Amino acid sequence: MNEQLTLETITALAKRRGFVYQTSEIYGGLASSYDYGPLGTELLRNIKDKWWQEMIRKKADMIGLDSQILLHPQTWVASGHVASFTDPLVEDKVTHKRYRADHLIETWLAQQPNPPKLVVEEMDVAAMGAFIAENKVLSPEGNPVTAPKEFNILFETAVGAIEGEKSKVYLRGETAQGIFTNFRQVLDSSRVKLPFGIGQIGKSFRNEITTGQFVFRTLEFEQAEIEYFFDPEQTDWHTLFEEWQQRMWHFVVNTLGVREENLRWRRHSDKERSHYSRETFDLDYRFPFGFKELWGVAYRTDYDLQQHIQHSGAKLSYKDPFSGKTFVPHVIEPAVGINRLFLMLLCDAYWHDAENKRTVLRFKPDLAPYKTAVFPLLRNKPELVQKAQQVYEAIAPHHTTTWDDRGNIGKRYYYQDEIGTPFCITIDFETLEDNSVTVRHRDTTAQDRVSIDQLLNYLQDQL
């Protein structure tokens, strides 16, 4: 673990090398909003492809969906978001900056030599208000804050061209509701039978109060959510829940290559858990700012489908094809943010060798934005450049590769290490004689001489 790794180090590297940029930087930026640069785009895509492959394509009981960001507004009334998708908001009485009351209390507790035993997640707004008043909890600027109030984090917008006749809609606060509202259509149009799951990846929007957590918490983000439907009389939910926990753990550790010591499970207490959930666990990752939720899994019973039945009148029940029993299925929901997986990977892969002044992103090779980099030893030697171009063209259809002919080889290695490229291929004068290239390994800096005829096989064995 990079004990001293700070969020600032990761943010600076991400910007310097084109993983993440501040949104609209030329206009001064927008709070908690980021764009993904050339390398970040590749990494995000790799994460999503892996999730889709492992969670949907490899499983016979899983199917995919792509529902809209704008849904009928009643969806969010039925789901409970309009009434209670809130965060506890306080305002600095002097600067008028806004903060989350629970976060201020957490910071205050962390600063106490003997903090009282308190689970902030279990406190309601009134309890937070009383605590802030009693302990004189201040804003980060050192000023008193207002009493906390519930602030709805759903984004509102409007459909229609004529002022006064526009109707209010919401940018979805989670992708899950699009799965519930399509439940009937999926049953009618496919041959699925319980138990089965529907998964989707897509943008969600939350008017978050907290700023300054880089891509951990943003206004616009991407979620990968699954609703796994089952008959609670046929399938034991405890077993199913544990199976999902294992799948999540396996994905993070084996597919994404994250170190287990940086992961933990956190069970929600009865007080913290949403009223409709019978069990909730968070899979937490040790970010530079502490263990925080990466991925949540909840047993939501039949709550959501029942709510939509009530509000829409639609028949969202399931008829068992064998017994003829008709009932509303229950669900287990594993929900993760792609951008949190992304930040986790940057942090977990980060490695700094102070002695050799070398920074390396040790991504699993198949996750790296570029798998290889191709270098002609000298860029003013046309015979080398031409040969290197041939190598590049032979490789490019098979995996992401990049070209670099700037500066000396040492500088090129340094740059590729910092962006996590596992293999650098150099075309030199020897290549012109024996058709071999140097392949240099990112993690060990070891170098192999490989014949161009064997190069693709050699690389594919290691990717």
Ligand code: ATP
């Ligand atoms: P938190 O407690 O951190 O606000 P949450 O419990 O509200 O998260 P869920 O509603 O369970 O989050 O959403 C599922 C997943 O979506 C989370 O585990 C997280 O990975 C991701 N997520 C939620 N909010 C954000 C956000 N503002 N920015 C980035 N990812 C998010």
